[in-house]
Every structure is written in C-alpha cells, then in structure tokens.
Amino acid sequence: MTDAGRPKRNSGQQTRPGGRLVDIELDHLPPELRWREWMGRVEAVIFAASAPVPRDILARVVGKGCNLDLIIDDIRAELAGRPYELVAVAGGWQHRTKRAFADAIRAASVVDGDVRPLSxxxxxxxxxxxxxxxxxxxxxxxxxxxxxxxxxxxxxxxxxxxxxxxxxxxxxxxxxxxxxxxxxxxxxxxxxxxxxxxxxxxxxxxxxxxxxxAGDLPVGLVSREDDDEDDASGATVVQVR
Missing domain, CATH: 1.10.10.10 (Winged helix-like DNA-binding domain superfamily/Winged helix DNA-binding domain)
Structure with missing residues (x-):
C-alpha cells in the first residue's frame, strides 16, 4: 500500500467535529501510514453510523486532498474475504452483510423479529x-x-x-x-x-x-423477507453493527 498517485494534500488543515480538535491532514505521518489512518477513520465512521454515511460527512475526518473514492476502494479490497462489505446505498456508504449469509443470519435469529414482510x-x-x-x-x-x-x-x-x-x-x-x-x-x-x-x-x-x-414484481422490488430465489433484490442484507 503506497500513497503513489494519490492527490496532493494541503497541510495544516484541522476540523472540529463534535467540538473536538482533530488533525485531518496528518502531515507528521509518512504517506503510507497517513493513508492507513484515513482508511481507518472512514471505516470507523461508517461502521458506527446507523444510516448510510454521505461523502460530506466522511470528508470531515480526512485531508482535503484525500480521494475518498480511492479510500473506499481500498477498504472494499480489504473486506473481500469477509462476510460483510461496504456498499453504496441511499446516497452514502454502509456496512452490510453479504447476501450469501442471509440464511445463516436468520437461523441465528439475530434479525429483528418485529419486521413484517410487505404484503x-x-x-x-x-x-x-x-x-x-x-x-x-x-x-x-x-x-x-x-x-x-x-x-x-x-x-x-x-x-x-x-x-x-x-x-x-x-x-x-x-x-x-x-x-x-x-x-x-x-x-x-x-x-x-x-x-x-x-x-x-x-x-x-x-x-x-x-x-x-397479478403481483409479478420486477426484480429488485420484492419483499424484504421474500427473496428465497438467491437474493434477487439485494433486500436481504443486514447492517453490521
């Protein structure tokens, strides 16, 4: 992992999310460690959020020259072998479990039981x-x-x-x-x-x-609980907490 090809940064930039001073440029770190820290911050913010996190929120924790799309790509690459992934949804990014694990999640009864499928x-x-x-x-x-x-x-x-x-x-x-x-x-x-x-x-x-x-819905708009035909819609995904 290197910072080669990444956009140049403006030094000395800081922000105050939540009233606390946070160094976002991290100029004291070598390029590789700086990139890893930005990756960690972006993933942590998305992981902690209860809803998809938009770009402008993520931009608060990285340097002004940081390419968020490249950060997301690197995070996705590291999650390739994990049972959850980072997805672009509803104008932001969110951690979600992969569809292949939907049956296991249901069997373990960790999905909210009060969610009723749509009629x-x-x-x-x-x-x-x-x-x-x-x-x-x-x-x-x-x-x-x-x-x-x-x-x-x-x-x-x-x-x-x-x-x-x-x-x-x-x-x-x-x-x-x-x-x-x-x-x-x-x-x-x-x-x-x-x-x-x-x-x-x-x-x-x-x-x-x-x-x-007659009830023949296009693929992609099926009930959240009615997708036994191997995840046609992407609806049966469970957010990782």
Whole structure:
C-alpha cells in the first residue's frame, strides 16, 4: 500500500467535529501510514453510523486532498474475504452483510423479529410509487382499478418507505407520495436510477400492466423477507453493527 498517485494534500488543515480538535491532514505521518489512518477513520465512521454515511460527512475526518473514492476502494479490497462489505446505498456508504449469509443470519435469529414482510398489495403500491412518483392516492387507485386505502398508505409511511411529496395540480390539491432514503437503503439502491428499467422490462416482455396487477414484481422490488430465489433484490442484507 503506497500513497503513489494519490492527490496532493494541503497541510495544516484541522476540523472540529463534535467540538473536538482533530488533525485531518496528518502531515507528521509518512504517506503510507497517513493513508492507513484515513482508511481507518472512514471505516470507523461508517461502521458506527446507523444510516448510510454521505461523502460530506466522511470528508470531515480526512485531508482535503484525500480521494475518498480511492479510500473506499481500498477498504472494499480489504473486506473481500469477509462476510460483510461496504456498499453504496441511499446516497452514502454502509456496512452490510453479504447476501450469501442471509440464511445463516436468520437461523441465528439475530434479525429483528418485529419486521413484517410487505404484503403483495403493499409491495405493489410501493413499486408504483417508486416508478411514478410523485403520485396521488387517487392515481394509484385508478392504476389498480380499486381503492388504495389510507391504511395501506399509512403502513408504508410508518415504515418510512414513503413520504408526502408536493401537492398535485388537481382539484383539492391532494398530496402526492414519494419514496424516501429508507426505501433506497432497505432495497439496496444508491439512487432511483438503480431501479430496474421499467420500459426495458416492458419491451422485453418481462412486465406488463396485467402481470403487474397479478403481483409479478420486477426484480429488485420484492419483499424484504421474500427473496428465497438467491437474493434477487439485494433486500436481504443486514447492517453490521
């Protein structure tokens, strides 16, 4: 491990996260030890966080010339043989166990037992919101040909998968619904651009409105507890603490 090719640093930079003085440039250390210290700090911050950590937060603990993408790459390389990994999700980075260990984790009963899998109706509604947001409850009801209940919407809100969006330009200015960062995190997406391409699925004959209404969800939007087909969605990942 060397610092060769890494961007130059500005010396003497310090910051005060949490009111404590922290040396971020580490100019007193040789390049290799400086890089290792930055790696340790970044991994420690991500490990201690309960949610994905964005770039601007990680930048508080490393030098101004430090390339965070290279730091992340080096951390990922060191975790290659471990049962957990560093993933980009919901606009940040997070430690998560690898999908191959999902069954072992369930068998050991270390996953929160009060997490209920989404019902088919909830999963379908969430999928439609994800693809067509911002969307109103009446628009969702029209799509499914039956009323989407307030209770169903409340269930998705209670799990922080959706939130109120802008009011729609319709009579009464009803609220629309949009997905949240929790949705991205739970289903393993970094951004909404990672959703399976809806048009491509239709063109390939893998999805149609009829199949959608029948409960045939695109890969990537399945229930968090219903992925026995070997981790198709990335949903069954457990954060390492």
């Amino acid at each position: 088919q109706s909830e999963a379908l509604t969430l999928m439609c919101i994800a693809y067509f947001q911002p969307i109103t409850r009446s628009e969702l009801s029209a799509f499914f040909g039956k009323e989407v209940s307030r209770d169903l919407i409340a269930t998705l809100r209670a799990q922080d998968f959706i939130a109120s969006g802008p009011r729609a330009p319709q009579p009464g200015a009803p609220y629309t619904y949009v997905t949240t960062k929790t949705f991205l995190s739970e289903f393993g997406f970094e951004t909404l651009q990672d959703l399976p391409d809806f048009a491509a699925l239709e063109d390939a004959g893998l999805l149609s409105k009829e199949r959608l209404l």
